[in-house]
Amino acid sequence: MERAETFEGLRPLLFSIAYRILGSVGEAEDAVQEAWLRFERSQAEPRSPKAYLSAVVTRIAIDVLRSARVRREEYVGAWLPEPVLEDPYADPERAAELADSLSTAALLLLERLSPLERAVFVLREVFGFEFGEVAAAVGRSEAACRQLAARARRHMAEGRARYAADDAARGELAERFVEAFRAGDVQSLAALLASDARLVADSGGKAPQWRPSFTGARQVTAVLAELAALFDAARCTVECRRLNGQPGAIFHDRDGRVVNTWSLDILDGQIQTIRTVSNPDKLRHLGPVADAQAVFEDAARERRSAAAAQDG
Structure with a gap:
């Protein structure tokens, strides 16, 4: 029961991570559900359920994204992310990053990144995870993640639209x-x-x-x-x-x-x-x-x- 309550408390964050990596509501919900099943079956008690589950859902989303890219190449016509009415996760300290990264234009820019770049950018730049946590989530060294983040930031900045402040x-x-x-x-x-x-x-x-x-x-x-x-x-x-x-x-x-x-x-x-x-x-x-x-x-x-x- 305690694990279920912990998971439900983190569900909005996990969905928000998965949705930004995948651009799909259905695929994000499936990734979150798979993360729960793995959490439920795990014998070990993670020191930080947030870090553990964020890493699990990120790895699942990366695998899904790699297979989804093949389907998107065969997609009929233009591909756009699935629209969402609201972001279930709120963090006042990162409100600007969360809002900016949720826009359709930003999600389309994320599509230009490799799956690893996309995951690193989402975890680090959008949700503010430490590089050590990002490295553990994607299975790369901290140095490699810093390089991935820098490359992702550069690509995002090159194509980012300038929205009016008002x-x-x-x-x-x-x-x-x-x-x-x-x-x-x-x-x-x-x-x-x-x-x-x-x-x-x-x-x-x-x-x-x-x-x-x-x-x-x-x-x-x-x-x-x-x-x-x-x-x-x-x-x-x-x-x-x-x-x-x-x-x-x-x-x-x-x-x-x-x-x-x-x-x-x-x-x-x-x-x-x-x-x-x-x-x-x-x-x-x-x-x-x-x-x-x-x-x-x-x-x-x-x-x-x-x-x-x-x-x-």
Whole structure:
């Protein structure tokens, strides 16, 4: 019973470590569960359950990531991390590191690192583990881990986006953007997009989409206008939500099931990137998932009926 209580107290931390290494809610939850099974079976009593379990879940996540990379190379279209509504682990002393590392943009930067670099960066730079603990977790010397951390920091710094400091302003802009989408206000949508704005879509080949990405305000505005009309015809709803610590939105069908999510990168008062996830396998942890194909077919029928009524 005491081990179970200890483990449950550490579960938020273990999930947060695994999720940042893997970018997958399901895989992170599986890694945490496997860590519990190993902890439960272990005969020895670790001096520090936190260090022991963090090391176990890290090793499991590294092994999973190595096999997952093969699957991601074969993935249909753009691959994006699974969106999360909140980070279950909170540490006021490392709030900035935790928030920054949870963003979709940061998780995509982590994808560029090797599994070992990624694990070392997460443990050291995000969660503040000592190098001795990091070395024990990944099975490398402290000197090697220092080199891995330096290399990882360099790669992350090279690609890191510069987010505006005013989080409230970004949230307000996201609300205006979503409201313009609800209203089908194309001019307002266009005005809020950066000239080189991008829309990146992850369907995994399991939901309708035109193509994985669009670049430039004109292209993105055209796609958004078409989507707004389709969602309106299908009577979908959209709500502003924070996803991965950043402004975003969740779309639901008329029965309240999740259709897709948006994560918004905002800089200098403009939308820089919209990342949308519609792969149903990546949305199940958010609630019941809609059949996106059925939603779009329903929208097409509604539009045909409306057009026929006008012609009649």
